[in-house]
Amino acid sequence: MANAALALCAVLAFSGFVALGNWQVERRAWKLDLIERVNGRVHAPAVAAPARNAWPAVSRDSDEYRHVSVRGTFLSDLDTRVAAATELGTGYWILSPLQRFDGSVVMINRGFVAQGDPVASVPAGEVIVTGLIRLSEPGGGVLRDNLPAEDRWYSRDIEAIAAARNLAAVAPYFVDAAADAPGSPGGAGPVGGLTVIRFHNSHLIYAITWYGLALMVVGAAVLVCREGRREGRSEGRREAKRR
Incomplete structure (x- = not known):
């Protein structure tokens, strides 16, 4: 009964860690796509800023930068x-x-x-x-x-x-x-063109961590099984001697 409970816990832990790793892989793909899209917006020719009738549709994903x-x-x-x-x-x-x-x-x-x-x-x-x-x-x-x-x-x-x-x-x-925009004279202040574009992207590290924990669960399960078999064989030999 105890072995069955341990096996169930191991399966649940392994499945959970793998699912978390997969989620981080998906998040990394989304983040890389976002970075690519933002870089495209930043370096594209300037277009007219959204007019008043378009304000409700302005969003971080589609418009920022x-x-x-x-x-x-x-x-x-x-x-x-x-x-x-x-x-x-x-x-x-x-x-x-x-x-x-x-x-x-x-x-x-x-x-x-x-x-x-x-x-x-x-x-x-x-x-x-x-x-x-x-x-x-x-x-x-x-x-x-x-x-x-x-x-x-x-x-x-x-x-x-x-x-x-x-x-x-x-x-x-x-x-x-921008640095050369009207009203941003530079040395006389204000200094424009200082936008910092930085995205935190540690999803690969997180994914490796979760997958590593999943492998540790597998390793622990293997060790427990081996130890159980070893104890079973020892118990069998002791039983044979008693006979």
């Missing part, structure tokens, strides 16, 4: 500073609203400025900004929540920023401006 262009006029004196840590150090992202001809607004991340550095004003008149689509980051940063009442921002929460600035018809995404 898409290379786009936006035409409009910056709304002055409505910059928002969002805490940031970049390769240039700690400071702020500068988000500025850009109003399009239809009245809708797209938030533009003009780039990074270090703490204490001046922020160049938005350019006047109609401009065309190119960059990468990013999806809103609701709630706050990793360690701190946004504090709209104090105008303290730790994530680029577009809906909350728009509400704090009394802006209507704001796109559910923002655009990371």
